[in-house]
Amino acid sequence: MxxxxxxxxxxxxxxxxxxxxxxxxxxxxxxxxxxxxxxxxxxxxxxxxxxxxxxxxxxxxxxxxxxxxxxxxxxxxxxxxxxxxxxxxxxxxxxxxxxxxxxxxxxxxxxxxxxxxxxxxxxxxxxxxxxxxxxxxxxxxxxxxxxxxxxxxxxxxxxxxxxxxxxxxxxxVHSPTIPPCELPWDPPVLLCLGRLAPEKGFDVALHALALLPEHWSHVRMMVVGEGTERSNLETLCRKLGLSGRVHFHGGVPNDEVPAMVNQSTLVLLPSRWQEPFGIVCLEAAVMQRAVVASRVGGVPEVVEEGVSGLLVEPENPEELASAIASLLDDPVKLRAMGEQASQLAEARFGxxxxxxxxxxxxxxxxxxxxxxxxxxx
Structure with a gap:
């Protein structure tokens, strides 16, 4: 054909x-x-x-x-x-x-x-x-x-x-060509992956990082992607005092995404628009990573609340920070969520x-x- x-x-x-x-x-x-x-x-x-x-x-x-x-x-x-x-x-x-x-x-x-x-x-x-x-x-x-x-x-x-x-x-998404590795904890790394555009809500993720409890003040964030919002996000980092905790990696070819996910402890999808699906949730799942994602569009059809990740309201950095902290505070639960996410991805989205x-x-x-x-x- x-x-x-x-x-x-x-x-x-x-x-x-x-x-x-x-x-x-x-x-x-x-x-x-x-x-x-x-x-x-x-x-x-x-x-x-x-x-x-x-x-x-x-x-x-x-x-x-x-x-x-x-x-x-x-x-x-x-x-x-x-x-x-x-x-x-x-x-x-x-x-x-x-x-x-x-x-x-x-x-x-x-x-x-x-x-x-x-x-x-x-x-x-x-x-x-x-x-x-x-x-x-x-x-x-x-x-x-x-x-x-x-x-x-x-x-x-x-x-x-x-x-x-x-x-x-x-x-x-295609099955990854590399296996998932252990979650990094020294320090924990939050991953934001996608276009640097206003609708993706990465500014909300930065505010959430700044709101994490004191005992998680060493948490780092990696932002992978390119777009028109990069300059604004870098400026926001400086205003929030996060410059030393956030790394803007730039864009990567799609076949390098699994390696990026492997470097993360938890993946975030803080979108403020009605994501039709949220492919990042699957890219995280196949690498046994849980996600904290906005409850928008088709995302709840991908992320099973409390099983493969957590869902929060968009535009709410306080709720996002609370969800992140709750998972970081329970490494056993976080690891189990990642494993469940991988199994669900294979069963439902093969x-x-x-x-x-x-x-x-x-x-x-x-x-x-x-x-x-x-x-x-």
Whole structure:
């Protein structure tokens, strides 16, 4: 089977969707399928085309073209995408819904139109506020994959045409290539992993670190990731007197994430937005690390309260600090939570099942009749 993925941004930018698309494409290639990834060029020094573990990456300047409002540039870009499609000859499109790239899919998926599988990885409100192009995509998709139950139940309520083609599939991650190591205690290390963006709430984690009881004043924090908030977070560290206790590591390739998690005692997910899933919780679990996470979005479907981690209200550094301290005060419980998290991750979010469900749904979608459009290009 030949699958053309549509992803708003892709590696080397690191985020949950980028990791999911990368790992899924790699797994499909290993199974003998062909994959290509069409994405926006988010940095000018990235090549138009390159290979990524056997999958083609095609980068286009769609956002810049839209901003130019130049119909000639848009026509040229559409022809470029049509050429990519003709050369790759996909059996279907797999669209990861997140932004304006949906308009380009609809402008170019013509004569003949191919079936579209859509994965929803954004909060329900964001999906429903996506405008006419997003609603049209949902209505015309052969099959829709929801990362959590909020999306699974909320989309058909708002868009009745999607009833009967929604499927729940929580995210998954590849099994790590290194074993988990013992939890470090000299000193204990808290890990914040992800994009340094306001919605991730890493500022809340810094405030929580400053609020830990005196007997945990030696606890360190490692922040792994890059983003626009780094300067603000570093400034906040200095204001809180935490400069000697917080290390900003910068971004790492996805295959180095397990090694980062191995250096931690406890993983934090202090998000203030409605995380559709919270892939960091799984990345922690497969390395036998418990998490303290915000009770938002799909996170409670991943973290079993009191079993694999603790859930706290977002924007509440006092509650976050209390939860962290309660686990650090009980090393036996913390270790047991990490082991439980690993077992639950394998049972509920195993990658083999995740891959096989995609293949099943690709086969079903390929047999579906896509909507017919008249080409205007």
């Amino acid at each position: 030949r699958i053309l993925f549509w992803c708003e941004i892709f590696l080397p930018h690191v985020g949950g969707v980028e990791i999911l698309v990368s790992q899924l494409a790699q797994a499909l290639v290993r199974e003998g399928h062909a994959c290509a990834i069409l994405t926006n060029r988010h940095a000018l020094d990235l090549p138009d085309k390159e290979m990524h573990h056997g999958a083609e990456i095609h980068r286009i300047d769609f956002v810049q073209t839209l901003q130019s409002r130049d119909p000639r540039r848009l026509h040229h870009l559409c022809q470029q995408v049509k050429k990519i499609r003709e050369d790759f000859a996909p059996d279907l499109h797999h669209f990861f819904l997140a932004g304006p790239l949906v308009m380009l899919l609809q402008m170019t998926n013509r004569a003949p139109a191919l079936p579209v599988v859509t994965t929803l990885q954004t909060p329900l409100d964001t999906v429903l506020q996506g405008g006419a192009s997003t609603l049209r995509l949902l209505r015309e998709s052969a099959l829709i994959i929801a990362a959590n139950r909020v999306l699974l139940e909320g989309i058909p309520s708002a868009v009745p045409e999607t009833a009967g083609k929604m499927h729940l599939l929580p995210n998954s 990658y083999r099942s995740y891959l096989e469900k995609h293949l099943q749904w690709y086969r079903e979608a390929s047999g579906a009749t896509p909507p017919i459009h008249t080409s205007v290009l």
